[in-house]
Amino acid sequence: MNTKQKLGINTICTYVGEIKDDQFKGAISPIYMSTSYQFDNVDVKRYPRYFNTPNQEALCKKIAALEKTEAGLLFGSGMAAISTSLLAFLQKGNHVVLQETLYGGTYNFVVEEFDKFGIEYSFTNSLAIEDFEKEIQQNTRVIFIETPSNPLLKVVDIKSVASLAKQHGIITMIDNTFASPINQTPVDFGIDIMIHSATKYMGGHSDILAGAVAASEEHIQRIWNLAKNLGGSLSDFTVWMLERSLKTMNLRVKRQSKNALKMAKYLERNEHIARVYYPGLKSHTNYELAKSQMKYFGGMLSFELQEEIDAMTFQRNLKLIKPSMSLAGVESTVLSPTQTSHALLSPEERAKQGIKDGLIRFSVGIEETKDLIQDIEQALQKTIQ
Known part of the structure; x- marks a missing residue:
């Protein structure tokens, strides 16, 4: 399917990233459960921990199309997606600005782990853009937001945050789980990296655990470089189930x-x-x-x-x-x-x-x-x- 063609949202959900069943002509994508692939005389050396099995590669195209980005990456959970994305752009001596109200898992990850890595962090006092600007330091590399927020449904001005970050050369990340790409596409407002607990609206049936990231090819490559070492990949059966679920999202x-x-x-x-x-x-x-x-x-x-x-x-x-x-x-x-x-x-x-x-x-x-x-x-x- 030509993803450059402007398709309707239901068409994207249904068709983009599907794997053609050339052998038996089935109506849905076949599932490839292999954990071992040929390495010689092949275009792609596939390995599950490298996030490049056939089902993963195909579904990432759908995720990217839904978020209007160049590329996507799948993870074993939403927290794996969040933690890997943040650590991919932060190192010792760097600083990150986070909004005041966040999902408890994200908050706990930051306050329990970042000190060990020598990563500095600040939480805003409110969601006003002035408070985000006030927390920016010379070593700030990332601004992380979540809107609507969990659990009080507070709303952040996405465009203002993205504009502020660009003025300072800072990467922006958003947890877009609560909205889903159906209700909100943050790339339209200038956000760099979109993160999801795909367990939630992307999965939608309370039966899978997964995470997803959508961004430019360059940013996804940087996240992948860390992801392959941390090992937060997921089963291809889960990938296949997630593709099924996205058709009705x-x-x-x-x-x-x-x-x-x-x-x-x-x-x-x-x-x-x-x-x-x-x-x-x-x-x-x-x-x-x-x-x-x-x-x-x-x-x-x-x-x-x-x-x-x-x-x-x-x-x-x-x-x-x-x-x-x-x-x-x-x-x-x-x-x-x-x-x-x-x-x-x-x-x-x-x-x-x-x-x-x-x-x-x-x-x-x-x-x-x-x-x-x-x-x-x-x-x-x-x-x-």
Whole structure:
């Protein structure tokens, strides 16, 4: 498939990067599970740890096409993608600026590991561009952002961050997991490197673990140079499953985004809910900014229960919505960030980010919203009795 031809998003999801089954003429890509390939008299010396098996190479073309970049790279997890990308551009004596609110795994990786490598880091005091500029030092090499953020759905001005970085010759990286390439393509705003936990919306069925990076050929080569030594590759069966999942990503994410907006509006009206965090609500601090850089507002939201309602009891009383780790599956799930995604942070660190015990992160699925609302209503009634 000619990826230079301007294709529609569903066509990209379905066809770009597929492997033709020339032998049996099957309708889907064949899977190549070999871990040993011929090295003599071949165009490519393939080795799974080198990220160049047939299925990996093919799927990387789809990832790149979705993010509008030259190249892509797949990893065994989102954290493998994040850690390898950061370490590929940072070394002893370098400095990185990170936004104030980040996925707990990313935050924990930085504060636990960077000192060992002699890498300096700063977190901004807010998401205002002035605070990013204030943290830049002479040795700053990377600015890392995540928008919408996990779990409070804060929105960063992508274009302003990219412009600021370019003025200083700094590489920009974004965790684009929550938005997905369906809702947001950061390269359009000048970001250099897009990172995903492909476990989430790219996978979408709560059955695979993977990570992905999309960037220029030059940047991907630099990340690959480190990746081959760290060994964060993944099984070709997972690659094949991920290709299958990506075919329906646009359909899934659009439905999840539509459902999430309906659920956010319902929760905002509910007397038992103290606050709702969703960039698609006009009450959201960054609503206008989100509207300017997102196609849809995503399937993720968070809400705080009124203080007298116990968050864990409420979740146990749900019958349809699953209290479950991770996110972005076709099924709706909830979790308490203090118990899961941000449990590695200290209570003081969570408080600084605004993450309270009563906060619930809600990954909205593809179900009928009337059924989700009914489930929340019955769970609330049981909890407050």
